[in-house]
Amino acid sequence: MKYRDIIENALNGHSADYCEIRIEETDNSRLTYRGKSLDTIAQTSGLGGNVRAVTKGGWGFASFNSLDELTTKVADAVAQSKAVGGLKTELGEVEPHVDLVPAYVVEDPTEISLDEKKRQMDHYNDLVWSVDGINSADIIYGDTSRKTFFGSSDGSYIEQQQIHVISRISAQARSGGDVQQAGFSLGSQGDYGLIRGLDDKVTDAAKRAVALLDAKSLEGGERTVVLDPVLAGVFVHEAFGHLSEGDNVYENEKLKEIMYMGRKFGGKHLNFTDGAAIPALRGSFKYDDEGTPATRTALVREGELVGRLHSRETAAKLSEQPTGNARAIGYNFPPIVRMTNTIIEPGEATLADLLAGVNDGVYVRNWYGGMTQHEMFTFSSGEAYMIRNGEIQEAVRPVMLTGNLFETLENLDGVGDDLDMNQGGGCGKGGQSPLPVSNGSPHIRIQKCLISGA
Amino acid sequence: MNAATDKFDEAEVYRIEMESHPVSFESGKLKEIIRRDTSGVALRVIDNRRIGFTSTTDAARESELVDRAATLAPFGSEASFSFPEPSKYPSVDIVDPAVPQVSQNSMINTGEGLIAKLMDEWPDLLCDARIGWSTGRGQIMNSAGIDETYEQTSYYCSLGAQLIRGTDMLNVWAGYGSSRLFGEAELDRLLQTVRRSLRWSKETAIATSSTGDLPVVFTPRGVGATLLHPLLSGFSGKNVANGSSPLGDRWGEKIVDERISIYDNPLINGASGSRPFDDEGIASRKLGLIENGIAGSPLLDLQTAGQLGMTSTGAAGRSLASTPSPNSSVIDIAAGDTHFEDMISGIKEGLLVEELLGAGQGNELGGDFRANVSLGYKIENGEIVGRVKDTMISGNVYKVLSQVEQVGDSSDWVFGSMRSPALQCLGVDVSVKDE
Numbered sequence: 060m061k062y063r064d065i066i067e068n069a070l071n072g073h074s075a076d077y078c079e080i081r082i083e084e085t086d087n088s089r090l091t092y093r094g095k096s097l098d099t100i101a102q103t104s105g106l107g108g109n110v111r112a113v114t115k116g117g118w119g120f121a122s123f124n125s126l127d128e129l130t131t132k133v134a135d136a137v138a139q140s141k142a143v144g145g146l147k148t149e150l151g152e153v154e155p156h157v158d159l160v161p162a163y164v165v166e167d168p169t170e171i172s173l174d175e176k177k178r179q180m181d182h183y184n185d186l187v188w189s190v191d192g193i194n195s196a197d198i199i200y201g202d203t204s205r206k207t208f209f210g211s212s213d214g215s216y217i218e219q220q221q222i223h224v225i226s227r228i229s230a231q232a233r234s235g236g237d238v239q240q241a242g243f244s245l246g247s248q249g250d251y252g253l254i255r256g257l258d259d260k261v262t263d264a265a266k267r268a269v270a271l272l273d274a275k276s277l278e279g280g281e282r283t284v285v286l287d288p289v290l291a292g293v294f295v296h297e298a299f300g301h302l303s304e305g306d307n308v309y310e311n312e313k314l315k316e317i318m319y320m321g322r323k324f325g326g327k328h329l330n331f332t333d334g335a336a337i338p339a340l341r342g343s344f345k346y347d348d349e350g351t352p353a354t355r356t357a358l359v360r361e362g363e364l365v366g367r368l369h370s371r372e373t374a375a376k377l378s379e380q381p382t383g384n385a386r387a388i389g390y391n392f393p394p395i396v397r398m399t400n401t402i403i404e405p406g407e408a409t410l411a412d413l414l415a416g417v418n419d420g421v422y423v424r425n426w427y428g429g430m431t432q433h434e435m436f437t438f439s440s441g442e443a444y445m446i447r448n449g450e451i452q453e454a455v456r457p458v459m460l461t462g463n464l465f466e467t468l469e470n471l472d473g474v475g476d477d478l479d480m481n482q483g484g485g486c487g488k489g490g491q492s493p494l495p496v497s498n499g500s501p502h503i504r505i506q507k508c509l510i511s512g513a
Numbered sequence: 514m515n516a517a518t519d520k521f522d523e524a525e526v527y528r529i530e531m532e533s534h535p536v537s538f539e540s541g542k543l544k545e546i547i548r549r550d551t552s553g554v555a556l557r558v559i560d561n562r563r564i565g566f567t568s569t570t571d572a573a574r575e576s577e578l579v580d581r582a583a584t585l586a587p588f589g590s591e592a593s594f595s596f597p598e599p600s601k602y603p604s605v606d607i608v609d610p611a612v613p614q615v616s617q618n619s620m621i622n623t624g625e626g627l628i629a630k631l632m633d634e635w636p637d638l639l640c641d642a643r644i645g646w647s648t649g650r651g652q653i654m655n656s657a658g659i660d661e662t663y664e665q666t667s668y669y670c671s672l673g674a675q676l677i678r679g680t681d682m683l684n685v686w687a688g689y690g691s692s693r694l695f696g697e698a699e700l701d702r703l704l705q706t707v708r709r710s711l712r713w714s715k716e717t718a719i720a721t722s723s724t725g726d727l728p729v730v731f732t733p734r735g736v737g738a739t740l741l742h743p744l745l746s747g748f749s750g751k752n753v754a755n756g757s758s759p760l761g762d763r764w765g766e767k768i769v770d771e772r773i774s775i776y777d778n779p780l781i782n783g784a785s786g787s788r789p790f791d792d793e794g795i796a797s798r799k800l801g802l803i804e805n806g807i808a809g810s811p812l813l814d815l816q817t818a819g820q821l822g823m824t825s826t827g828a829a830g831r832s833l834a835s836t837p838s839p840n841s842s843v844i845d846i847a848a849g850d851t852h853f854e855d856m857i858s859g860i861k862e863g864l865l866v867e868e869l870l871g872a873g874q875g876n877e878l879g880g881d882f883r884a885n886v887s888l889g890y891k892i893e894n895g896e897i898v899g900r901v902k903d904t905m906i907s908g909n910v911y912k913v914l915s916q917v918e919q920v921g922d923s924s925d926w927v928f929g930s931m932r933s934p935a936l937q938c939l940g941v942d943v944s945v946k947d948e
Contacts, residue, residue: 084571087834094755097590099566102581103834105553106571118545124552124570139546142617177588195757231878236759236911238879279905279944310540311639313677391549428874433675433682435902437871437885459874461885461905465680509946511883511905 060159060218066210069129075112075119075137076148079211081348082108082126083390085203086169090177092184092198100177107390110136113150113372117143122391151374151381153351155214160345162220163338165250168202169222176200179254183261187230190265192272194233197242200226200254207348215350222249223341223495225483228257230265232272239271239456241441243425244483246341246495267442267454276456277443277510283420284460284508285413288479290426290440292498295331295403296486297429297436298464299324300498303333303358303366304384304396304488305373307433314433315377322364325468328406331359333368335383335399341482341497342399349394351383370396388491395489403500406474411449413473413504420446421510426484427457437461459511467505475501516579518656521558521565521586523596525655527792528554529833535645536620541628541638543621547645553833558582559596563589564816566836593819596655602789602796606782609693612646612666620644623700627672630704635711641673641686646694651792659794667785668694669929672703674711681717683900685710685888690785690929710867710888716899718891720864720945728863728918729906729941730856730892733925733933735866739884741844741931743877743910744775748802748810750817750828750839757878759911764808769914771806772849777828779842785930786842793837795827812839846933849920856919856937858895864943865890865897866906875907883907903946916940 066080085105091098109122110132119139121132168176180200187196202224210216229242241264247253286294301307308314334355335344344353349371356366369377370385373396385394414422425441439459445452478501485493517524531551537544555568556578565586567578624642631640646669652662671688687706689699721727731739752758760768779787779797790796793815801809813821814829814837830840857865869884886904890897914936921934 093751094757097588098751099564099836100585100589101566101568101834101836102585103568104571104574104577105569105834106574117543119547120545121548121550123550125550125572135548139548139617142621143543143546173584173588195755231757233757233759236879238757238759238876240876240878279907279942281947310542311675311677313639317677317680391551393545393547428871430871430874432684432870432887434680435682435870435885435887437874437905439871439874457876459871459883459885459905459907461871461903463680463903507947509903509905509944511907511942511944 060216062208063210063216065126065129066208066216069133070210070212073112073133073137073212075114075140077150077212078110078112078133078137079209080108080110080129081390082208084206087201087203088173088176090180090200092180092196094195095188109390111393112136112140113148114140115144116146116148117141118393119143120393149375150371151369153371153381156346156350156352157216158346160217160219162204162222163249164222166252167222167249168224168251169204171251183228183257186258186261187265190262190269192232192269193230193265195231197229197231198227209348209350211350217346217350219344219346221344223247224251224254226254228261228264230268232268234272237272239268241267241271243441246482248339248341248343270454271456274454274456277421277458279511281507281509283417283504283506284510285417285420285422285446285502285504287424287502288477288500289481290423290438291403291500291503292481293426293429293438293484295500296398296401296496296498297431297438298462298467299331299358300333300398300401301431302433302464303368305367305369305377306396308367309373309376318364320364323362324359324364325362325471327361328474329359329362329468329471330404331402332357332404333398333401337400340400340480341495347383347385347394348387349385351381351385353383353399356382368396368398370394386494388494392491395491397488397494398486398496400496401498403474403503405476405478405501408473408475410475410477410502413475413502414446414451415449417446417449421458422446422451423458423460426481434464436464461509461511467508470506470508471503472506473504475503477501514654517556517558517582520579520583521560523559523656525557525596525653526554527831528652529649531647531649533645533647535643536617536624538624538628538640538642541632541640543624546617554578555833556582557836558586559592560586562592563587564592565589568834570833592816594815596657597659597794597815598657599659600796603780605780605787605789605797607665607692607787609666611694612668613648615646615668615694623670627700627704631674631707634708635676637676639675642671644670653792653794655794661790661794663789666692670700670703672707674707676711683714685714688928689926691783692785692787693783713890713897714900718899718901720891720901720904721862721943726939727941727943728860728937728939730863730865730935730937732865732867732935733927734868736846736933736936737927737931738869738872739866739882740910740913742873743880743882745841746877747880748812750811750813750821752878753811754817754820759880760808764810766808767806768808768911769803769806770917772917772920773803773806773914774847775803776801776845777812777841777843778845781843781845784843785928788842791827791829792831793825793829795825795829797827800826812841814839844931846924848922848924848934850922851919853921853935856921856935857892857897860892861894863892864901865892880910881907882910905944906941908941913938913940
């Protein structure tokens with residue numbers, strides 16, 4: 060246990076209510092393509108750490124790259140926490156753990172040679188360019204290994220390693236001043252194999268980009284929309300997930316009145332969960348960055364609010380249990396309440412059932428982005444198609460969807476039976492982005508959803 | 514550096530050291546005091562005309578960088594440049610020795626004071642604030658003889674407020690940063706911005722009652738939130754070099770209304786983003802992106818300039834773990850001649866846009882923008898009558914800036930890194946929920 064002695068020695072005799080040290084070692088590889096050729100190839104490595112202390116409810120945090128004089132850094136963070144504190148420290152109870160968690164790997168991307176990675180991405184770049192009408196390609200490949208060494212004054216010492224691989228492949232077509240793009244993102248914890256065998260997807264994206272130049276834009280306004288599992292996953296993340304994060308609620312009396320347990324959000328077909336205790340997804344881990352074991356939390360059961368996501372502090376302040384959702388993107392940030400793997404549980408409808416009876420609606424697939432500000436959210440599709448007479452028809456230009464949590468969940472009237480996970484995304488909050496998360500859903504249908512004009 | 518110059522045709526070492534000290538308030542109370550120390554080194558080499566890049570924040574592994582760069586360079590992208598030789602740099606004021614002297618207590622007092630002043634008037638608010646300072650030191654050395662160091666200070670303050678009525682939530686905030694320590698005057702401006710947003714949001718209004726081309730007024734912040742990114746993507750040397758900028762070969766042509774002039778100016782004393790030279794050691798200069806409606810120059814670093822057969826405009830920006838790329842520094846948009854009040858009073862029905870949610874998800878490469886108006890107001894018969902909700906705007910920045918109706922007469926700082934007047938434009942598509 061590499062840093063156990065160093066951490067335990069530095070924490071020895073601290074005078075805060077609680078204190079922890081997290082040290083991190085990272086190694087990253089990255090390839091990017093822009094235009095016709097390779098833009099950058101880089102390997103970076105990092106070492107850093109932080110001390111976090113709480114005294115009488117006040118937090119002190121010190122981050123650094125040099126591990127020298129850790130005891131002084133502990134003293135600094137403790138002094139900062141004392142300058143803040145004036146109330147009471149409340150932290151949810153978590154059993155201390157001593158554990159060593161190796162990386163989950165299927166085919167370790169850090170073991171693949173740079174040469175092979177480059178040949179693979181060169182090939183996809185060539186494929187994009189082999190489609191007539193392509194003007195530029197934008198391709199990213201990245202893998203990262205993050206080892207964390209966590210020790211706390213409660214007696215926990217946990218070493219964990221995570222290896223992630225991500226890729227985004229995007230093709231652009233241009234006609235005069237009109238630039239259109241189409242692409243896809245994917246990600247995996249521990250499996251380079253995911254990067255192989257994408258030829259059909261790549262060619263398809265390039266062809267879609269070219270076709271978009273001739274596609275029509277929709278008029279803005281309200282329509283019935285059917286979302287594919289990928290975009291529906293982004294929807295549950297943006298529209299519901301963020302508002303179920305305990306740190307939004309715990310010191311906000313008004314929000315507590317709105318987000319009370321048992322509140323009805325919609326019909327019995329609405330069942331949402333979040334949790335890292337599912338093997339092998341992007342948001343999966345054994346312990347969060349406060350040393351709390353991962354769980355799975357039901358957020359909505361049969362349309363009613365039944366749970367939310369917590370750090371130790373937000374759990375204690377709301378008299379609920381820690382859920383293992385305190386996560387930090389890196390050593391220079393304190394952990395905050397984050398999602399992990401957020402899921403809309405499947406229902407019984409087939410896609411045909413959801414489409415039946417829809418006229419002048421839109422079928423939206425694939426994601427481009429999403430943002431939330433409390434009850435307001437927006438997210439963008441990567442593809443959009445008209446639905447007429449219950450059938451998916453011609454492609455139109457991708458759309459942005461926006462709404463208000465409370466109305467939209469009431470208008471979510473159909474949940475499919477075909478759960479699928481979206482592993483290609485990352486989440487941003489409080490300046491910490493992109494954090495590995497996944498989300499998933501079956502196809503869903505929303506009535507009266509506001510979409511933008513293009 | 515010596516090990517690298519021996520081994521490669523050309524080499525560049527970039528080193529940073531930073532220290533930052535924010536204090537943050539949550540829900541009206543002091544919550545956390547942070548100290549961040551960051552240091553690291555990056556090595557970029559050119560060998561057989563190919564680029565290798567690597568970096569580390571682990572001082573014990575610095576010696577690995579040369580070997581790592583040697584492994585990477587044979588696979589690297591083709592270099593279209595050589596590292597520059599030393600040159601004369603302009604002077605710009607980016608250090609204030611008073612900044613690192615700011616005490617923890619003084620920052621706490623500032624935050625408490627701001628929150629108390631807001632709560633006096635609006636007791637139902639939940640306020641957040643962040644006050645902090647930082648110092649940074651950057652060093653660039655290369656095999657052509659550059660060995661330059663610069664120091665920078667920064668002081669910043671942001672203030673946010675949340676108001677909840679039923680399930681209707683309002684978030685407003687304001688922020689400012691400078692390399693200089695600032696005091697009451699700037700803090701008052703922050704308070705005024707937040708108060709003004711709260712006042713304008715007292716009522717909720719329906720964004721549009723008629724169809725057709727509504728005039729839209731962008732506040733200076735609204736210009737930053739809506740128009741700036743899709744516009745700058747057209748000026749990015751990377752997009753120009755690979756042919757995805759819609760400006761293509763339109764340099765020197767009129768692309769927007771002649772009242773529009775936009776500069777990238779890293780030589781403004783005190784501004785966040787000012788610098789004597791860029792992150793490749795090229796001297797800073799004021800660059801006309803658009804002058805009197807005419808497309809001036811793209812933003813170029815060494816690599817994109819080389820690809821285009823031009824010279825760098827001194828626009829290279831980088832973080833420790835990434836290779837340089839062309840970026841704007843301080844954006845300065847020229848003022849016009851219309852008072853903000855006159856702009857509003859001249860509009861029968863229109864929209865005032867301050868902040869967006871989800872900007873950047875549209876097709877920015879083509880100059881398109883679209884987003885939910887997270888903070889915006891309805892203008893009716895010359896008056897601001899309330900906040901709009903469930904409203905989306907979309908359009909194309911080149912089209913909108915060609916349909917400018919009025920340009921505000923004062924150019925205001927937005928977060929200390931951009932200066933803009935308010936702009937009244939046509940050509941924005943407004944979508945709203947059915948009633």
